[in-house]
Amino acid sequence: MTTETRKSEIINTAAKLFKHKGYSAVTMRDLAQAMGIKAASLYNHIESKQAILEYIIINIAEEFTLGMQTVLNSDLNTIQKLEAIIKLHVSIANQNPEGMAALNNDWMHLEERRDYYLELRQQYESNIRFIIDEGIAKNNLKNLSTDVVLFSILSTLRSLYLWIPKKDQLDVNELSSDLSEVLIGGINK
């Protein structure tokens, strides 16, 4: 329990490296070099390489779970709920694209916390599926395959981390609105 800021610095630097090469290909020496110290010094702040991955992924996963609860407890209609979920993804991906990369690509390298992560992830997917089914039932959405709709939306949202860093000074509301238009309204005239 030394300085908490140094620990955060290490975690944030690690996330950047993980995004470029993936968890397995990043060494503690790489991380140390990026921090300007020696590898052994890292261990005064973090317990292990594995612990760094846990911090990054579990934090974001719980943030999504929390955001989903807010949406579910709201009295928004189906379209508005989907819009809120899109905005949730844009917001988190914009605030922490490196963490999103680790969550998407390196979760399988989690050890103790892997099952917990998978539980949160599955619950999250179920919740979106529920919203889509409700929308179809209430005739707010076209009667399309729930699986295909879920997959299409979620694939796009999960890939946001790849795309967002390229745009500087992103307007979260504008991108969320553009994405909603495309994902919900379609593209053909």
Added chain:
Amino acid sequence: MTTETRKSEIINTAAKLFKHKGYSAVTMRDLAQAMGIKAASLYNHIESKQAILEYIIINIAEEFTLGMQTVLNSDLNTIQKLEAIIKLHVSIANQNPEGMAALNNDWMHLEERRDYYLELRQQYESNIRFIIDEGIAKNNLKNLSTDVVLFSILSTLRSLYLWIPKKDQLDVNELSSDLSEVLIGGINK
């Protein structure tokens, strides 16, 4: 230049392992064990671990390039071209989901062939962008942000490999058609 089938066997087995853990986390000993032989024996068939990754990724990348040429040289309209591209992705992802995983997640571990891969990838993206712009200009598509449309479609298509293996006995035409409906027509009523 020993038996060519043994080499293919190794490459296909490697692709499966790469899909589960990523290139960096798979060892030549893992691969050998999955093949039922010793690690040293692998080197009678392949030159290096890196060469395996190259085979997997470059083959698929060139397959996409070829498919795109066919679409571009056709006299299809914008919507039909997009439908053809969707079908191209479904078809390749269905035939080789493991290879698609490597292409999506492990291309950064390519060495000599990395730049070549990135060139093919960028060219492919430019071609889709061209088709979308053309569609907007000809009033076949809504006047939406080209970037958002491109990103949304491509993110979904690039994620197909995650989703397709779960469905057994996939009907390529049916999924392509369902996906086209959602991606092009939208979901709201």
Added chain:
DNA sequence: GTCTATATCGAGATAGAC
């Protein structure tokens, strides 16, 4: 809080027998 030194392990790859 960072260092040097080091322990231990497993990685990719080669040599040469069978």
Added chain:
DNA sequence: GTCTATCTCGATATAGAC
């Protein structure tokens, strides 16, 4: 075509001085 034996390197992590 596969094996055993081995080389060399770099990985995570710890001990203990400053």
